[in-house]
Amino acid sequence: MKEQYKIEFQNILLRGASLKNTEFIYGVVCFTGHDTKIMKNSSSARSKRSRIERMTNSQIVAVFIMQVCCCLFGAIFGTFWLSYNLEQVNDYLRVSDGQIPSGADWVFDALKRFGTWILIFTNTVPISLMVTLEVVKFIQAIFITWDWKIYDITKDMPTRVQSSNLNEELGQITHVFSDKTGTLTCNDM
Helix, strand or coil, rough: CCCCCCCCHHHHHCCCCCCCCCCCCCCCCCCCCCCHHHHCCCCCCCCCCHHHHHHHHHHHHHHHHHHHHHHHHHHHHHHHHHCCCCCHHHHHHCCCCCCCCCCCCHHHHHHHHHHHHHHHHHHHHCHHHHHHHHHHHHHHHHHHHHCCHCCCCCCCCCCCCCCCHHHHHHCCCCCCCCCCCCCCCCCCC
């Protein structure tokens, strides 16, 4: 007669569990896939960027897209304008020998103009803004370590700033939670 065992809570190993000191095991895989409870509850780590950093990054991307659109418009419009007005401007611009560009010459001329417009508009993307924000965060971290009001007297330890990424979020704290028994906070707030 074969032995039969029920699958109960004591007999189930959850995903990620390891079994040691056993010679063999009989197992059944049940409820696998992305619809299982453990897979639905496991989520990827959240980004630890501040709200200001996310907003600044999205605005820089928007400015860059606007810059590319303006450069495309300027390159195409400039190439068309030059091809229609080449006879009038060739005397003082010395663009070519008087022939209107066509085909591959037109595309090459438009690409040159696009590169020129990109160089002209490079100062519209505020790269220095990101550098300035990082310097400000660094200086704020220095001031936090110098603050004597948050010095821990019982441990004789000053405040240490591990990361300066979340300095601007400190001013937006609205709630501080604590447990009633004091086990997590050691009754020390």
